[in-house]
Amino acid sequence: MNAPSNRWLNEICWDDQGLVPVIAQDAHTGEVLMFAWMNREALSLTAEKGEAVYWSRSRRKLWHKGEESGHFQKVLEIRADCDKDVILLKIEQVGGMACHTGRRSCFFNRHTNDGEWDVVEPVLKDPEEIYK
Amino acid sequence: MNAPSNRWLNEICWDDQGLVPVIAQDAHTGEVLMFAWMNREALSLTAEKGEAVYWSRSRRKLWHKGEESGHFQKVLEIRADCDKDVILLKIEQVGGMACHTGRRSCFFNRHTNDGEWDVVEPVLKDPEEIYK
Numbered sequence: 001m002n003a004p005s006n007r008w009l010n011e012i013c014w015d016d017q018g019l020v021p022v023i024a025q026d027a028h029t030g031e032v033l034m035f036a037w038m039n040r041e042a043l044s045l046t047a048e049k050g051e052a053v054y055w056s057r058s059r060r061k062l063w064h065k066g067e068e069s070g071h072f073q074k075v076l077e078i079r080a081d082c083d084k085d086v087i088l089l090k091i092e093q094v095g096g097m098a099c100h101t102g103r104r105s106c107f108f109n110r111h112t113n114d115g116e117w118d119v120v121e122p123v124l125k126d127p128e129e130i131y132k
Numbered sequence: 133m134n135a136p137s138n139r140w141l142n143e144i145c146w147d148d149q150g151l152v153p154v155i156a157q158d159a160h161t162g163e164v165l166m167f168a169w170m171n172r173e174a175l176s177l178t179a180e181k182g183e184a185v186y187w188s189r190s191r192r193k194l195w196h197k198g199e200e201s202g203h204f205q206k207v208l209e210i211r212a213d214c215d216k217d218v219i220l221l222k223i224e225q226v227g228g229m230a231c232h233t234g235r236r237s238c239f240f241n242r243h244t245n246d247g248e249w250d251v252v253e254p255v256l257k258d259p260e261e262i263y264k
Contacts, residue, residue, distance in 0.1 A: 005247035021153055023164055030162025032155055035218040047243065078243035082231050086167040088239045099214050107220045111179065111210035115137035 009040055013085040019055060020087050024098065027076045027090035033098035034106045036065075038087060043078075050075050052089055069130045071095040102127045141172055145217040151187060152219050156230065159208045159222035165230035166238045168197075170219060175210075182207050184221055201262045203227040234259045 012020055019037045026033055036054040038046065042062055045053040049064075052073035056063040066072030077090035099106040101123060108121035144152055151169045158165055168186040170178065174194055177185040181196075184205035188195040198204030209222035231238040233255060240253035 008243055008247050008249055011249060021167065023155055023167065025162075025164055030157075032157055032164065032220055035153065035155065035213060079239040080241040080243070080249060081167060081238040082233050082235075082240065083238075084241065084249070086238075088164055101214050103214075106213040106215075106218075107211040108214070109212040109216065111140055111212070115140050117140055117143060117212060117216070 006044075009044055011084050012040070012043065012080065012087075013083060014040065015085070019057075020085060022052075022054065022087040022089060024052060024073060024089045024091050024093075027092055031105055032107055033091070033093055033104070036063075043087065046075055046089070047078060052091060066094060069095070069097075069100070071097050071130075073098070097124055097130075100127060100130075102130055138176075141176055143216050144172070144175070144212065144219075145215060146172065147217070151189075152217060154184075154186065154219040154221060156184060156205060156221045156223050156225075159224055163237055164239055165223070165225055165236070168195075175219065178207055178221070179210060184223060198226060201227070201229075201232070203229050203262075205230070229256055229262075232259060232262075234262055 018039050022036050022038050024034045037057055039055040042053045042055045052065045052075055054063045054065060072094040074092040075089050079088040097104055102125040103121045103123055108119055109117040110120045112118050150171050154168050154170050156166045169189055171187040174185045174187045184197045184207055186195045186197055204226040206224040207221050211220040229236055234257040235253045235255055240251055241249040242252045244250050
């Protein structure tokens with residue numbers, strides 16, 4: 001029998017790599033700030049700490065968002081979708097920047113009618129300053 | 133040489149199955165309504181039609197969202213993230229429901245402090261009515 005506090009984790013449909021996609025949304029403005037992945041441990045730690053902990057697929061390790069940049073994400077709410085295979089976090093973004101490029105949101109490329117991607121959000125802080 | 137209208141598709145980093153994750157967000161309220169996947173053809177058709185066309189991984193075919201339910205998604209904006217491996221659609225949701233359960237958003241399960249998932253959004257229409 002599982003402890004009650006793990007039941008919600010057991011209900012998640014992890015993919016064949018043990019991961020779920022995660023959307024981080026500004027809890028106040030509704031802006032979608034970033035997208036990442038979590039494994040079971042990352043989701044469990046996120047709930048425990050009240051701060052977003054992802055699984056970095058490229059570095060193959062847990063990634064406490066903000067550990068290098070200081071741009072932690074305070075998690076106000078954790079949602080799951082109808083199939084419980086996608087997570088939506090409602091967050092407060094420390095430092096006002098979620099993107100490693102120094103922009104508020106990662107979704108700064110807008111498709112144009114000419115078939116191009118336009119950059120439509122400003123860099124708020126030079127990444128060299130963020131990660132120095 | 134690629135035609136200019138395909139350049140934006142060539143810039144997308146498709147995963148090893150030729151897919152990208154896609155977030156559909158209400159263009160007016162900012163609500164995250166659903167999450168799905170697209171292949172190159174789906175994204176191209178989405179831009180062409182101005183309506184969301186996804187790739188159904190379970191049915192292994194193109195899925196013009198709303199083809200069965202009538203709940204089409206009018207696409208006002210297509211965004212890509214910093215790595216161009218995630219798409220964000222800003223949409224108008226026809227019928228006011230994105231979820232196959234008859235709810236406005238798929239993200240209706242909220243994690244509680246007791247380690248449960250609470251259903252926090254109402255069913256607006258019986259799925260049997262939607263898909264009859």
